[in-house]
Amino acid sequence: MDERNQLTNCLFLLTMRTGTRALSGLEKGQLWKTEKGYIRIWHIGKRLIEYKMMREPGMKAVKTQMTAIETLTEYLKVQKAVLIVASSAVSPAVSRA
Numbered sequence: 001m002d003e004r005n006q007l008t009n010c011l012f013l014l015t016m017r018t019g020t021r022a023l024s025g026l027e028k029g030q031l032w033k034t035e036k037g038y039i040r041i042w043h044i045g046k047r048l049i050e051y052k053m054m055r056e057p058g059m060k061a062v063k064t065q066m067t068a069i070e071t072l073t074e075y076l077k078v079q080k081a082v083l084i085v086a087s088s089a090v091s092p093a094v095s096r097a
Contacts, residue, residue: 026041026044026049026069026072026073027041027044027086027087028042028043028087029041029085030083030086031057031083031085032081032082032083032084033081033082033083033084034076034079034080034081035079036079037053037054037055037056038053038054038055038056038084039052039053039054039072039076039081040054040057044069047068047069048066048068048069049066049067049068049069049072050064050065050066051064051065051066051067052064052065057084
């Protein structure tokens, strides 16, 4: 019976480890190019991702949308998206006098 419990515990730990591993290479600040336009990764949570879809990379007034990380990953694969900008480094806050 102890062997069975050990096997169950090992399988449980293995499942937890693979479950916590990142499923995709999506990072905050990435810019992806698709046939229809561009997608900027805005914020990544545990299960959801916020992104902006735009026609041109520099557009300002673009609505932020949210979906599951797996959904956006699959969309990028289907659209054969190309990574244009890997990620933008967060610039330090500039103090104003």
